[in-house]
Amino acid sequence: MQALLLGLASGVTCLAYCAPVLVPLVLGESRGAARSFGLVGQFLLGRLAGYLLFGFAAWATGRLVATADVHGGLAFGVTYVVLAVLLILYGVLRPRRVCAGGGERTRRFLARWPAALPAGLGFLTGVNICPPFLLAFAGAAGSSSVWGSLLFFLLFFVGTSVYVLPVAFAGAFSRFHAASLVGRLAAVCIGLYYLYVGVMLVATEVAL
């Protein structure tokens, strides 16, 4: 119950962290309400996987938090870089009018596994630390069993997802070609920002 309330209380902040990744995706990809909610669902499943991974990690070692102080920057920096690269690739690979050429293999992969991109982005946002996530981590670390820790993160995920689901309604705009293009261009802009954040985190960690 504590985890669910924590998720509900801090979900708006979670939305702020997830929206930069999810909104461009929904604008750029979705065609109709079912597809929009499908995309958000795939994103949330990826995010859930990230959360459960952390739930397991929180239980597996009580020292993880302390370890994260030393190596966390590097790990999260690399995660941000991967997230950024995915967003930028998503933005530039499809609209050939904006940037022609390249990435045929990636295009084929995405055509074969369409859920990979939203789920992958969801996973990468799920394993990034935002302030409510730290609270959840602290709560789960206090759990005595692995199932308790996983349940804590699962309920925390349910609480925060309440705020993420309405993003699907942004898909209503994607029937316009312009909104789809805007979503892809925004993915590139946001990707560049995350690339900067990731590189700075890695550089800071390497310099220490």
Added chain:
Amino acid sequence: MNGETRARAGSGVPRMGVLKSLLFGLPMMLLTALLITGGQAVPKDPLLLVSVALTWVFFNVSFFRMLTTGRTFALRSTLFIAMAVGFVITFTTALVSARGSLALSGADVIQGKTPFCHLVIPAVILPGIITRTIVFPGSLVGTFASIGSMFVIWIGATLALGKAWCSWICFFGGLDEGFSRIGRKPRIRSISRAWTYLPFAVLVAVVLISAVSLSPFYCEWLCPFKSVTEFPAVTSSLVLVQTVIFVALFLALVVVLPLLMKRRAQCGLFCPFGAFQSFANGITAFDIRIDPGACTECGLCVRTCPTFSLTEESVKAGKTLITCTRCGKCIDVCPAGAASYHVKGTGPGASRTAARVLFLMPAFLFLSAFGGGMISTALWRLLKLATTGSMF
């Protein structure tokens, strides 16, 4: 001036007689006097008096000529460019007077001394809703360029004019408009339509990243106008990178691209505030209509629209895109007189002159309210420089 603007044949230009123009100009003369002096008594400083008088004459002659000639773009553009140049001179000299430097120190930020400008508005709304905090290091009320006063002005002007803000009120837009009017022929004649969606993408990115970082992301990283107003003091490599970005964006978007395209590159291809303001066009009473029956499909308006707000399809549909800033260029260049200002809800038989005057009155008043003080103060500073050797 662009040759295409002068080449206007103007069969449908809503010109006005001298007497009628004087009659409409009279309230404008009184109101501009009030706005330019800021409601204060006649200045005792002779240099300031001359500056205020010259500015008043400049505004009122421009308005009178707008009515008698039926031209909008060239006269508005001259005032608009003068306002931007005046703003830069006024703002920078005021900062040097007050702080001794254009550079913004950490102490200034902590004390909330950062002036607030309209370009930040879209970036502070979402974080404001989430956190109930304005994520900007300025003062809410009571100081120069406070957050509260800018919001009040913005809401009023947006309700009245929508995106016309970008061609009549924005004190930055005149800079790239100025560079876009240098030279006769564009070197870059066409670009992919996809790039005209970039301001909306920048808007989405700026709003969402500002919500994540709880900071005015556009101000900190992307504002080209930091180059000519205030900028953070370069005290670290991070600030140096930010400064390089500001200067590079200014040179590319405000100087080089407008010179090459003869269009407003910053306003039409990048500005997130402009994109945000586009949505307000739907709630205003005015728009621009193109009479498909009169249109000869010469494409001149599409090729010369400063903010890329016309396409062949939109012209055929008889309207502009939502990004239209009501600058008046399409109306002035149309050889068939097919484009005109229009009051929403009025039919094809409605008076073009009435619609134009109804639009010009509030638009010109806002231009005077913003530009009057900026131009007169800048003139005063320049006159002081010429007569005493110092602007201060």
